[in-house]
Amino acid sequence: MAAGGVAPAAVAVGELPTVVAVAAGLGLLVALGGIWAMGRLRTRSIGVMLAVVVVVAVAATLAGVVAIIAKMIIEGPVKDFVLSVVAVGGLVGLGVAFVLSKRVVRESRRLVDAVREPPFKAPQGLPAELQEIANTLEEAYARERALEGARRELVAWVSHDLRTPLAGMRAMAEALEDGVVSDPATVARYHGQIKLEVERLSAMVDxxxxxxxxxxxxxxxxxxRVGLADLVADTVAGVEPLARAKGVLLTAEAADAAVPVEADAGALGRALGNLVVNAIRHTPSDRAVVLRAGVDDGMACLSVADCCGGIPEEDLPRVFEVAFRGESARTPTADGGAGLGLAIAQGIVEAHDGVIGVVNDGPGCRFEIRLPLC
Ligand SMILES: Nc1ncnc2c1ncn2[C@@H]1O[C@H](COP(=O)(O)OP(=O)(O)O)[C@@H](O)[C@H]1O
Ligand SMILES: [Mg+2]
Structure with a gap:
């Protein structure tokens, strides 16, 4: 053996396959140990995981060096040099892992702090994955806040809408109980009125x-599979009495009777019914409400056109909001709703993968439901 412990090159080359095989075998063992350790530590800090990565890398390198030493290819001072270099490499790796883990931990703390401080605003400059989590959270919180606001508004309006008729009913019931009203005509009127209010409140609760x-x-x-023409015919049959009572001319044009859609006939009929009832309610007597069914742009299309005189432009984007009612509909009347009809119609149509919209058109407005054909 040469001075300084360096093995002759010929020996080193000859031993190469064995050294590689031993190093690979030991490396595999180290890797398995590392994966096992990662599994055990998967809920611990990212810093601990990074340390495991560095330890595995250093241990795998050491395994290779051990293989070389075992074959006596190197020994003496050279062995110490190689071991020292590996040790320094390991320390450098650990140092970088430490800095990196501190940074990751700091950035995730920043995210956690932001979440704890409402209203949540996504911190910027985070590592890509954390930034994605932060942005997704911000969207979710914003959606939640909007929903919460709508819910609060709904509760306020609904409790108002419930309280007004309830107060009236209580007054009438007390008057009947105390005998304050006794003439048969008024008693009958009070009973009729109470029944009407109960029906309206039940519909609202539904x-x-x-x-x-x-x-x-x-x-x-x-x-x-439902044919649009059947749906239109059923809806018209259901609202005919209301149209007649109001003197509104209700007509249906189902151009292509066979337009088929994949739908829940009851739910979709309810959505269409809500549109038609609104149209009749907002159309003066002797004017027309027209229902159309057909195919447009490769979609099944249902439309309800009325003569309401047009919806104010600023209200158009809001009519589908929960509890939204136009100014004229704010004061509860005998046939007034709670502003839920269009929100329900929209929910049902979207559950059918369809879209619902409204435009002002001619003497009034036109609500349109578009659904995929089947
Ligand atoms: N066909 C229509 N013509 C004019 N305005 C309408 C029509 N349909 C709906 N609107 C407006 O949209 C609002 C919300 O309608 P909706 O959700 O059905 O609630 P509601 O009928 O209980 O008021 C109505 O108050 C009204 O201002
Ligand atoms: Mg309505």
Missing amino acids: DLFELSRIHAGALRLSRA
Whole structure:
């Protein structure tokens, strides 16, 4: 053996396959140990994981060196040099891992602090994955806040809408109980009025229930092949008495009777019914409401056109909001709703993968439902 312990080159080359095989075997063992350790530590700080990565890298390198030493290819001072270099490399790796883990930990703390301080605003300059989490969180919080605001507004309006008729009913019931009213005509009128209010309140509670199911994503649709013409015919049959009572001319044009959609006939009929009832309510007597069904742009299309005189431009984007009512509809009347009808219609149409919209057109407005054909 040459002075200084350096093995002759010929020997080193000859030993290469063995050294590689031993190093690979030991490296595999080290890697398995590292993976096992990562599994055990998976809920610990990223800093600990980075330390494991560095230890594994150093240990795998050491395994190779051990293989070389075992074959006596190097020994003496050279062995010490090689071991020292590996040790220094390991320390440098650990140092960098330490700095990196401090940074990752600091940035995740920054994210956690931001989350704890409402209203949440995504901190900027985070590592890519953390930034993505922060941005997603910001969107989710904003959505939550908007929903919360809408819910609060809904509760305020609904409790107002419930309280007004309840106060009236209590007054009438007390008057009947105390015998304050006794002439048969007034007694009959009070009874009729109480029954009407009860029906209106029940409808409102049903609407609220439906809406909360839609918002909870719990709307159960039993979808089947439905022809739009049948849907229109059923809807017209249901609202005919209301149109007649108001003197509104209700007509239906189902151009292509066979337009098929995959829909829950009950739910979709309810959505269309809400549109038609609104149209009739906002159209003066002797004017027309027209229902159309057909295919447009490769989509099944249902539309309801009325003669309401147009919806104010600033209200157009808001009519589908929960509890939104136009100014004229704010004061509760016998046939007034709670501003839930269009929100329900929108929820049902979207659950069918469709879209609903409204435009001002001619003497009034036109609501349109578009659904995928089947
Ligand atoms: N066909 C229509 N013509 C004019 N305005 C309408 C029509 N449909 C809806 N609107 C407006 O949209 C608002 C919300 O409608 P909706 O959600 O059905 O609630 P509601 O009927 O209980 O008021 C109505 O108060 C009204 O201002
Ligand atoms: Mg309505």
